[in-house]
Amino acid sequence: MCLAIPARVMSITGDKAQVDFGEKVLREVNVTLVDAKVGDYVLVHAGYAIQTMSEKDALETLSLWNEVLDAGTQ
């Protein structure tokens, strides 16, 4: 029920945006809850974008994980 999927914003018209879930799966979602720009990634839940996401955040998670794994067991 709280499933949310990242998608990329392709165009914005008012409170609606065309987003790409990958491989050109385009859908219209409501972007009232976020300040998204074209090119941003948004988390989409049941037709509404609930948060913006950046590649930087995604990479940060991975680098933090690597840091944890490379550290000796505390």
Place this chain on the structure above:
Amino acid sequence: MVTSQSYRDPEMAKRVADKINALTPKNGVIKICHVCGTHEWTISHFGIRSLLPSNIEVIAGPGCPVCILPASEVDAAIQMAKKGIVITCFGDVLRVPGSHGALLDAKAEGADIRIVYSTSDAVKMAQEEPQKEFVFFAVGFETTAPSTAIEVGRKAAKNLSFLVSHRVVPPAMELLAKMDDLQLKGFIAPGHVSTIIGVEPYAVFPQKYGLPTVVAGFEPLDLLFSVYMIVKQLSEGKPRLENEYSRGVSWQGNVKAQRLINEAFEVVDGKWRGLGVIPNSTLALKDAYSSFDALKKHSVPLVDGVDSQPGCQCHLVVVGKIKPPACPLFLKACTPQNPVGACMVSMEGTCRVWAKTVNAQ
């Protein structure tokens, strides 16, 4: 380029599992509770439990809004449908058992009940057919509540009212934290609920109950790292609140969504199927929007219904007191094709997830 595969690296998973193993004491059970159906799906689907030490038990709490939907609200929706009102709802609400059948049964008998993918679909349908009365059955936690709040606030269609069944997660977690017989050692907090409410609302768990609490994402490595973070906190004897899912959750959450929720709803006591009434756990429309309250508009009272069919153990499953196979009906009288209890209905219900994965073996 980051893809979901980046978060599913088997080599990395093995290394985290080794770290968890190294930090886990050999004696005593460490019971960690998550509160999200999607977490249960990831844990089961990717076999996360098989990677953990045998004395770490990850249990599924009341994290599926469909599973905790009381029969009284399903009954009210069916009553409205039988009055000729069009009921719109998410797909998994259709088969939740009411006292005497589900919405799907009413649909089979000719009622106009339509599945929608989002609240805006319900608005669109109501606008396209102004001569009919529509109700949107608004089920879901804080993740879903903002979309209802947007459409209520816009007053988009006069012929669309809302049967509001939104519930908030932290009070239910507190109920579990208070259950002495559960003996919880930590919480994995729901990632997308937290996208909206932020991290702060969980502060009570480490502070008051001494429970390490980690907000987690939904990829297998997210869950493994969350377990690692909890085990690490336990080994240090310093329970605290951490955010593993920083790519989707900020500390303060989605402030705009919170504002919209507060404008449309007030927090009231509410019933959860299998758990009874939980204080300050349910959203109700504010008086300013009472003309959009389906119960008031269509004069349908909420009457306590039959939440549990004979033999059904959903009330113990939703608090993690038993695993689905311990229920006498599991995969016998109660199957995904023919659910008896609410936990077997949704893709995220614990019983249904177990019915579909190796956990059930």
